[in-house]
Amino acid sequence: MSAPSAESGAKTSPGGPGDPGRVAAAGLSLSPFRGLRYVPERVGTLAAVTSPPYDVVDPHRRLGLETADPHNVVRLILPRPEPEDTGGRSDRDTRYRHAARLFKKWQREGVLAPDPQPALYVYEQRARDDGPSGELLQRGLIGALAVSGREGGVVLPHEDVMPRPVADRVGLMRTTRANLEPLLLTYRGSGGASGVIERTVQREPLLTTTTSDGTHHRLWAVTDPAELAEVTRDLATCRALIADGHHRWEMYLRLQREHRHLPFSPWDRGMVLLVDTARYPLRVRAIHRVLYRLPLEQALAALEDGGWTLRELSGPLEQALAALTEAKADGGNAFLLTAGDSVYHLLTGPDDAMLDATVPKDRPEEWRRLDATVLHSTLLEHVWRVPDGPDDIGYLHAAAAAEREAARTGGTAVLLHPVDEGVVRRLAEQGVTMPRKSTSFGPKPASGLVLRSLELG
Structure with a gap:
């Protein structure tokens, strides 16, 4: 069999769905985790505590999100400095410390609560669209993906990154010890994972909300061992393309290297949303x-x-x-x-x-x-x-x-x-990265629907 492409890969035997350790595999390894989610009774609405990804939030929108609800996740992903804790520390350090304290406080107060058992999360987005169908529908799986470097890696970047945003995300994650928002990755599977997704969406969701842009969001938990194994078998044949989150992927790689001394490290995995674009094609914008x-x-x-x-x-x-x-x-x-x-x-x-x-x-x-x-x-x-x-x-x-x-x-x-998605894939498979900020894939996942604390395992 030929070397795996961004759409398929060689069959391997990665670690099982619950394996927290390092995985040496030719394909993707997505593990369940105990997601932290907002408790509806402790916030105004679920929509009021969500945010777009950090890098598309401009200052005006940031202020609107902060005032929408005192617990909006933007206070974690784009924290303000702590005014009472600036002596001798950089503005950036105090922002990270503030986010970490808020994150722990919200857990203590029951604003954020962990799910009872590890799960992969099926995530659905529906929105109006100007295409032929009049509706945009995207479904994928949120889980903890095994982190692998560029050399022979199964996750393919297609854009260069800038040092300052990478350092910023590294500092925030290192201090909060959490994955606060999922990266968006695309793959093309053989149907096993998609089958699990389509069966899961027939069940009652964990949450349903509609954000201010009119997008409907739903989330389900997959915990059945047989279904998790089916996802594992399918993804073990695949490689993924980073659609959104190059700086955060570089953050995962850097923090994994920092914690190489740990035999079983939660830093070896990072939260992602995986979308099979053979079934749900993404939109590419400039x-x-x-x-x-x-x-x-x-x-x-x-x-x-x-x-x-x-x-x-x-x-x-x-x-x-x-x-x-x-x-x-x-x-x-x-x-x-x-x-x-x-x-x-x-x-x-x-x-x-x-x-x-x-x-x-x-x-x-x-x-x-x-x-x-x-x-x-x-x-x-x-x-x-x-x-x-x-x-x-x-x-x-x-x-x-x-x-x-x-x-x-x-x-x-x-x-x-916009650049055609086929061009992006062809260059990524050759190991060639495009100039940074060349593409914007979407729809992007909302931040705040599920978070991953590294202290929960």
């Missing part, structure tokens, strides 16, 4: 850039050489994005530039000479032609000379938010078109 210190006039003036073509478009935003989609259909690279004034500039190009001069040649041609590659290697580094740091580049998931941020800062928003 992540846009805002160049805080580059005014639009300066950005446009620097595009005289290199075979670039500019076309000015009037709004609205949806119409400009449709023009971007049309330009991508013709092949080549295309970007929308705006200062947030409802005027857009469709940028296409560059020519082959500019690509050869600015884009590394030691990668596959498919990687060299990515919009994100050309943006970072050619435009940011060579044409605009924008430093690669948080003070100069912002990453936003919504085009409208990027446009507003450009208007607020006097900078330039660069709006991108």
Whole structure:
């Protein structure tokens, strides 16, 4: 049999569903755990204590989540510093300490309570959709996945990571000793795990809630040994692609290395949501850039050489994005530039000479032609000379938010078109990572429905 791909893998004999130790397997090993969940009677509503993943929560939304309920999980995943505990400690350290104290306090007070026995959790999301069916349905399994490194690993990253967010997540998890939100991973199985999921959703769920965006969430526990074994057999033939959570996966790897001296370590596993995309395809969206210190006039003036073509478009935003989609259909690279004034500039190009001069040649041609590659290697580094740091580049998931941020800062928003999922998989299987923040897979799991404390085993 050939080497396993991101969609399938060689049959192996991983540790059983309850094995807490290290697993040397060619496939995925997903273990049950005793999930910590909010006690409905101790909070306003379950919806009021959930949050989107930490990296898509902007400051305005963060404040709204904090005021929705005093126990909203955003207080754990994006904690504030403790004002009474700042002497001699960094702001970051006090934030982590505050999150750890809240986490323990909420358990002591019965706001968060552990489930009686370890389980894998079936998680379902339903939302309205603009596709043919009018509805988006996603189902997957939440469990504790065996952590493996990049070399010969069964979890494939497709994007580079930034040191600062990794260090931030490492500090938070190290201090709280918890997995506070699941990563989103995709795989393609032979049907065993999907069969368990489809049977489970016929039962009464542990919880049901509808978040403010209109998404319906349901959660079930799978504890039957036969069903757990069925999931284990299926996943043992698979590898996974990281859809969302590259920085947190790097966090898992780093913390596992820190605890190598422990013979049986809870740090050897990390909480994930696994979705079989053969059954439930994810949506891939672009992540846009805002160049805080580059005014639009300066950005446009620097595009005289290199075979670039500019076309000015009037709004609205949806119409400009449709023009971007049309330009991508013709092949080549295309970007929308705006200062947030409802005027857009469709940028296409560059020519082959500019690509050869600015884009590394030691990668596959498919990687060299990515919009994100050309943006970072050619435009940011060579044409605009924008430093690669948080003070100069912002990453936003919504085009409208990027446009507003450009208007607020006097900078330039660069709006991108989504990358096809097939391209992402092909590059990941070759061990080639895309520029960071190249894609946004979704729908993303809500944070706060189930948490994993490493102290519960």
